[in-house]
Amino acid sequence: MEITMEKTLDQKVVVNTIEAIDTSKPSKIEVKDVNVWYGDFQAIKGIDMEIKPNTVTAFIGPSGCGKSTFLRLFNRMNDYIDSHRMEGKIKINGKNIYKKKVNVEELRKEIGMVFQKPNPFPKSIFENVAYGLKIQGIKDKKFIEERVEKALKQADLWEEVKDKLKKSALALSGGQQQRLCIARTLAVEPSIILMDEPTSALDPISTSKIENLIFELKKKYTIIIVTHNMQQASRISDYTAFFYIGELIEYGKTKKIFTNPEKKRTENYITGRFG
Amino acid sequence: MRKIKEYLIEKLLFSSALITIAVTFGIIGVLGFEAIIFFSEVSILEFFTDTQWTPLFADKHFGILPLLTGTLLTSFIAISVALPIGLSIGIYLSEYAPKSFRKTVKPLLELLAAVPTVVYGFFALIVVTPFLQGFIPNLSGFNSLSAGIVMGIMIIPFISSLSEDALHAVPDALREASFGMGATKLQTAFKVVVPAASSGIIVSIILAISRAIGETMIVAIAAGQQPRFTLDPTVPVETITAYIVQVSLGDVQHGSIEYRTIFAAGITLFVVTFLLNTISYRIRKKYQQRYE
Amino acid sequence: MNSIQKNRLKDRLFMYWGMFSTLIGLVLLVVFIGDILIDGLGIIDWSFITNLPSRKAEKAGIYTALMGSIWILFLTAFIAIPVGVAAGVYLEEYSKKNWLSGILEINISNLAGVPSIIYGLLGLEVFVRIMNLGASVLAGSLTLSLLILPIIIVATREAIKAVPKSIQDASYALGASKWQTIWHQILPASGGGILTGVILALSRAVGETAPLIVVGALAYVPFAPDNPMDEFSVLPIQIFNWISRPQHGFIENAAAAIIILLGITFIMNGIAVYFRNKWQKKWK
Numbered sequence: 001m002e003i004t005m006e007k008t009l010d011q012k013v014v015v016n017t018i019e020a021i022d023t024s025k026p027s028k029i030e031v032k033d034v035n036v037w038y039g040d041f042q043a044i045k046g047i048d049m050e051i052k053p054n055t056v057t058a059f060i061g062p063s064g065c066g067k068s069t070f071l072r073l074f075n076r077m078n079d080y081i082d083s084h085r086m087e088g089k090i091k092i093n094g095k096n097i098y099k100k101k102v103n104v105e106e107l108r109k110e111i112g113m114v115f116q117k118p119n120p121f122p123k124s125i126f127e128n129v130a131y132g133l134k135i136q137g138i139k140d141k142k143f144i145e146e147r148v149e150k151a152l153k154q155a156d157l158w159e160e161v162k163d164k165l166k167k168s169a170l171a172l173s174g175g176q177q178q179r180l181c182i183a184r185t186l187a188v189e190p191s192i193i194l195m196d197e198p199t200s201a202l203d204p205i206s207t208s209k210i211e212n213l214i215f216e217l218k219k220k221y222t223i224i225i226v227t228h229n230m231q232q233a234s235r236i237s238d239y240t241a242f243f244y245i246g247e248l249i250e251y252g253k254t255k256k257i258f259t260n261p262e263k264k265r266t267e268n269y270i271t272g273r274f275g
Numbered sequence: 276m277r278k279i280k281e282y283l284i285e286k287l288l289f290s291s292a293l294i295t296i297a298v299t300f301g302i303i304g305v306l307g308f309e310a311i312i313f314f315s316e317v318s319i320l321e322f323f324t325d326t327q328w329t330p331l332f333a334d335k336h337f338g339i340l341p342l343l344t345g346t347l348l349t350s351f352i353a354i355s356v357a358l359p360i361g362l363s364i365g366i367y368l369s370e371y372a373p374k375s376f377r378k379t380v381k382p383l384l385e386l387l388a389a390v391p392t393v394v395y396g397f398f399a400l401i402v403v404t405p406f407l408q409g410f411i412p413n414l415s416g417f418n419s420l421s422a423g424i425v426m427g428i429m430i431i432p433f434i435s436s437l438s439e440d441a442l443h444a445v446p447d448a449l450r451e452a453s454f455g456m457g458a459t460k461l462q463t464a465f466k467v468v469v470p471a472a473s474s475g476i477i478v479s480i481i482l483a484i485s486r487a488i489g490e491t492m493i494v495a496i497a498a499g500q501q502p503r504f505t506l507d508p509t510v511p512v513e514t515i516t517a518y519i520v521q522v523s524l525g526d527v528q529h530g531s532i533e534y535r536t537i538f539a540a541g542i543t544l545f546v547v548t549f550l551l552n553t554i555s556y557r558i559r560k561k562y563q564q565r566y567e
Numbered sequence: 568m569n570s571i572q573k574n575r576l577k578d579r580l581f582m583y584w585g586m587f588s589t590l591i592g593l594v595l596l597v598v599f600i601g602d603i604l605i606d607g608l609g610i611i612d613w614s615f616i617t618n619l620p621s622r623k624a625e626k627a628g629i630y631t632a633l634m635g636s637i638w639i640l641f642l643t644a645f646i647a648i649p650v651g652v653a654a655g656v657y658l659e660e661y662s663k664k665n666w667l668s669g670i671l672e673i674n675i676s677n678l679a680g681v682p683s684i685i686y687g688l689l690g691l692e693v694f695v696r697i698m699n700l701g702a703s704v705l706a707g708s709l710t711l712s713l714l715i716l717p718i719i720i721v722a723t724r725e726a727i728k729a730v731p732k733s734i735q736d737a738s739y740a741l742g743a744s745k746w747q748t749i750w751h752q753i754l755p756a757s758g759g760g761i762l763t764g765v766i767l768a769l770s771r772a773v774g775e776t777a778p779l780i781v782v783g784a785l786a787y788v789p790f791a792p793d794n795p796m797d798e799f800s801v802l803p804i805q806i807f808n809w810i811s812r813p814q815h816g817f818i819e820n821a822a823a824a825i826i827i828l829l830g831i832t833f834i835m836n837g838i839a840v841y842f843r844n845k846w847q848k849k850w851k
Contacts, residue, residue, distance in 0.1 A: 075455060077451060077454065077455060080454070082373060082374060103571060103572075103575070104457075105457040105458070105459055105571050105574065105575065106457065106571050107457070108454065108455055108456060108457035109456070109457035109571075112455065112456070113451075113452075113455035115448060115451060115452060115455075117448060119446070119448035119449055119451070119452045120452075121449060121452065121453070121467050121470075121471070122449075122470065122471050123470070131453070131456060131458075131466070132456040132457065132458075134466075135453075135456065135457065135458045135459075135462045135466065135574070136457070136570055136571070137570035137573075137574070181452065184452070184456070185455075185456070188456060188457070277744060280746070281744055281745060281746050284746045285657075285661055285745075285746075287653065288653045288654070288656055288657035288661060289657050289661070291649075291650045291651075291653035291654040291657060292653075292654040292657045292658055292662070292671055294650055294654065294716070295654060295671065295674055295675050295678060295716060295717070295720070296670070296671065296674055298678060298689070298713050298716070299674050299677070299678060301689050301693055302681065302685060302686075302688075302689050305688060305689050305692040305693065306685075306688065309692070359588075360588045360591065360592070363581075363584055363585050363588040363589075364585065364588045364589045364592070366581075366585060367582070367584075367585025367586060367588065367589055368585075368589065371582050371585055371586075372585075372589075380589055380593070382840060383593055383596075384589070384592055384593070386596065386833070386836060387592055387596055389767075389770060389771075389774075389832060389833075389836050390596075390774075390829065390832065391773075391774025391775070391776070391803055391828055391829075391832060392774070392776065392777075393774070393776045393803040393806050393807050393810075393825075393828075394603075394774075394806070394825050394828065394829060396807070396810065397603070397806065397810050397821060397822070397825060398599050398602075398603075400810060401606075401810075401818060402599065402602055428592065428595055431592050432592075435592075457571075459574045459575060459577070459578035460578055460582075461574070461577055461578040461581045461582075462574060462578075464581075482680065485680050486680075488682070489680075489681070489682025489683070489684065489685075490682070491682070491683065491684045491776070491777035492776045492777055492803075492807065495777075495807075496807065496810055496811070516682065516684050516777065519684055519687070519688070519777075519781060520684070520777060520780050520781070523687070523691075523780050523781045523783070524780060524786075529696065537688065537781075538688060541684070541685055541688045544682060544684075544685065545681065545682075545685050548680060548681060548682055548685075549677065549680075549681075551680070552676070552677050552680035552681075553673075553677065555680075556673055556676050556677065
């Protein structure tokens with residue numbers, strides 16, 4: 001008896017926290033004087049920027065310029081790196097996420113992340129998408145099933161996998177796996193989605209599918225995407241930020257950056273003179 | 276000339292490798308030969324069903340069951356100690372501990388497995404049993420409990436080291452995916468990393484069981500030498516290995532039935548550990564392919 | 568408390584449990600070595616090391632057992648190292664992927680898991696009886712050689728695998744034969760790793776008790792062996808014998824002998840770790 005009571009209690013609380021994330025009002029991100037070190041090496045140097053809600057922002061720049069490190073600051077994924085040290089403020093909807101009291105797990109529920117290489121868990125397709133819900137302690141089967149279906153539809157994968165949800169996710173193609181990872185992220189209904197070169201390991205057809213998807217998702221989410229691919233940045237993003245050796249060189253409307261950049265270095269990079 | 280030399284060297288090295296095959300044939304041959312003679316005098320049915328083992332007494336019984344239960348009982352106690360602790364260590368070292376800590380602690384833990392087993396036997400008999408008698412007044416001086424616990428301590432590094440290796444081999448991408456969704460380290464460890472490393476962990480457990488079953492000196496010293504068909508951990512028992520030691524220490528005539536009992540007991544032990552080792556080898560091969 | 572806080576709490580608790588588990592093993596090791604030191608350290612003096620075994624605890628020493636262990640150590644090394652390294656080299660450098668190499672591999676893996684007492688039974692029948700060596704140092708060393716053979720083979724293979732292929736290619740490109748390449752390049756380059764494995768294997772052999780009891784090594788030998796055909800005892804058997812005696816004085820003797828045995832084992836392990844670290848640095 002006691003156990004069942006606890007169960008229902010647990011579920012209620014969890015569902016409440018989920019509903020508490022207001023996805024109808026996507027989040028605004030403010031970055032104030034952020035510096036990052038790995039040991040003695042300074043990877044990010046005094047960056048200030050503001051990212052607008054319901055937009056796609058692309059981070060571009062040569063390898064090692066710090067754009068991935070910077071992206072991982074928004075959901076505090078660098079916390080687990082031993083020598084990592086960060087100074088400065090990152091505010092999401094006015095709240096500094098680097099305050100001591102902030103619960104990292106709660107934060108990451110609101111800020112989803114898609115990685116460079118598709119990294120599905122060695123579990124079934126269904127279990128992959130349901131994972132985020134299950135770790136929150138949700139046990140309501142119907143609720144989970146609905147969310148999984150919704151997420152797979154949003155990720156444009158439902159039609160391809162609806163008959164084999166119990167099959168291993170590892171049997172999917174690379175492009176399908178990456179869309180599965182996007183679905184996995186969407187299932188917990190975050191408000192911001194971080195994408196770290198999500199198409200770099202994929203073929204052109206899979207890439208274009210994911211680009212279309214990003215275009216769709218923008219209506220509901222704030223998306224930040226790191227990319228090596230200039231064309232991709234110009235195709236899908238509203239804003240573009242160009243990084244170079246840990247510094248934010250230029251940041252503005254994508255159209256402007258690609259047609260009329262203010263800085264010489266930006267122009268050199270996007271025209272392919274180095275990188 | 277050079278060709279001949281190369282040829283001879285290759286054959287020499289090859290024959291060294293073949294020695295390992297000869298060892299296996301030797302073991303099977305020796306155990307099998309003596310066991311066949313043994314079973315021509317004692318029926319296999321009696322061997323596996325009689326609940327008494329008294330080959331050294333006037334009223335001879337040849338039932339392996341008491342030795343088998345003694346072996347399984349001590350091994351079971353050992354695994355009950357080593358599995359939770361060893362696996363927790365493996366997970367802690369791989370998922371929580373700082374790199375430098377892992378690097379220092381792992382070899383120290385492996386030192387536990389390097390301590391000669393006769394030393395553990397001393398520890399079980401002289402330290403652990405008197406200590407436990409403080410809580411369990413009717414604990415015998417020889418018992419399977421202390422022997423099992425100490426054996427468990429000895430095999431902790433088998434489980435912790437091998438499972439840590441397996442956990443460590445799981446790509447970080449999976450951890451990041453899980454953290455990225457708001458999972459704690461604990462959830463990531465048990466829902467993602469452990470399942471992904473399950474075959475390696477199972478291998479470590481099987482090897483530990485096999486090691487416990489074959490362990491000799493701890494049980495010979497601390498568990499006693501009384502073959503008893505029981506699962507009571509507080510009384511003296513005798514394991515297969517302890518029986519072989521007991522007979523070897525005595526003055527048993529070569530070629531007698533008593534002499535052959537150690538081979539019959541030995542082949543039982545060999546078959547059990549052989550099965551366990553083969554299973555773990557198969558799992559390991561399958562799992563290696565997955566990561567390569 | 569919401570579910571996220573609950574999960575955090577569980578996470579914390581497990582972390583402490585993990586730390587505790589890691590430390591408990593080490594703490595037990597320390598407690599236990601401390602206990603043995605208290606029991607036995609007072610006994611150890613020069614006469615304890617040089618005295619022959621005796622019925623009286625206070626007069627008994629470990630001389631014959633220690634000499635037996637040293638004999639066993641060197642004779643086993645002499646037999647097992649060449650065979651083990653040769654087999655490892657063959658499997659890593661010559662053996663082609665076919666049914667035979669498959670069988671060799673599964674066989675070695677299985678041998679590594681065979682309980683040591685089974686090797687004792689093999690030694691008893693083959694070396695002691697059939698080859699008629701009796702319960703001699705030689706029979707004991709042969710038995711232990713077979714026991715540690717798989718360890719040496721596996722260590723040799725791992726060490727050779729770690730040698731960069733470029734070294735091999737460079738040697739072949741200069742016209743060296745296969746064996747010349749192995750002898751002049753691969754073996755020296757993998758030497759540290761092989762040495763580590765060999766020392767660990769020998770340390771295991773020094774600590775073995777059961778197979779030697781089965782082979783027929785004695786608890787009481789009045790003289791140290793002076794040739795391979797002599798009867799012998801070893802430290803672990805001496806310890807086992809003293810533990811089995813009821814009088815308390817022998818327990819202290821056992822503890823003292825354990826200190827010496829552990830000293831030998833730990834020094835060998837320490838040397839092995841030293842070589843491993845030195846060797847690994849070379850390739851990293």
